[in-house]
Amino acid sequence: MKRTSTWARNRAAVAEEALIRALYEEHGRALLAYATRLMNDRAAAEDVVQETLVRAWRHPDALVNGKGSVRGWLLTVTRNIVTDRYRARAARPAEVAETPVTTAVAADHADSVVTSMIVLEALDKLSPEHRDVLTQIYFRGRSVAEAAATLGVPQGTVKSRSYYALRAMRQAFGGGRQVALEEVSA
Structure with missing residues (x-):
């Protein structure tokens, strides 16, 4: 019995990995292009796509429930992640780079x-x-x-x-x- 449950878990993990690979192969370019347009930063867009795929991996039922298209769901998740990042950035005070005018205090x-x-x-x-x-x-x-x-x-x-x-x-x-x-x- 234990052997069967371990086998079933391994099979489910392989199936989930195959699902994420298939999602990335089919929708990865579109997700990256969309995220890059929204963020104007390729590296940040790659992070957003990765986060989108992680969320898809955590919620595989949303992909196979038959309500709407998979690409639509992924693009919505991507947009939500970008929006969350903008909101988080707006909530923090702006970072100020140190300029030569604002140098460290010299010795006392x-x-x-x-x-x-x-x-x-x-x-x-x-x-x-x-x-x-x-x-x-x-x-x-x-x-x-x-x-x-x-x-x-x-x-x-x-x-x-x-x-x-x-x-x-x-x-x-x-x-x-x-x-x-x-x-x-x-």
């Missing part, structure tokens, strides 16, 4: 203020010579040669003072938040 200004305060506090802990070298190189954007000429010291002195000043700054931060001087001077 508060972060740069906090970073500046941390760096200035660390600079206050340095010796005046080290602070002067970092000010010339990082905040005024001068080269080693320009900083040496402005401060009246040799270039090697500027290099070594900047090295030791940066090392002292790293120690002042205590391995916590790392801040680049370029970030503050920008």
Whole structure:
């Protein structure tokens, strides 16, 4: 008995698949042309035809009940699906594409203020010579040669003072938040 019901179900599934194939072969082109005319979009029309055939598969009794033509039923279902899609699209707010004028918000200004305060506090802990070298190189954007000429010291002195000043700054931060001087001077 179980075997018979499984066989009957398999036979029904094969028959339904054959029915849908036959519907697509006979009416598929007409459905696609109609949906494309209604939607002005071939890809969307293909989706509508697929949905129409799914509905035909779910309601095979509507196809074989003898009331009206099969093509008429399929075209009505297609029109109803297109109408439903237009209504759904109209119910949603319109999507707005992002334009160059509406760009994402940049980093918060508060972060740069906090970073500046941390760096200035660390600079206050340095010796005046080290602070002067970092000010010339990082905040005024001068080269080693320009900083040496402005401060009246040799270039090697500027290099070594900047090295030791940066090392002292790293120690002042205590391995916590790392801040680049370029970030503050920008």
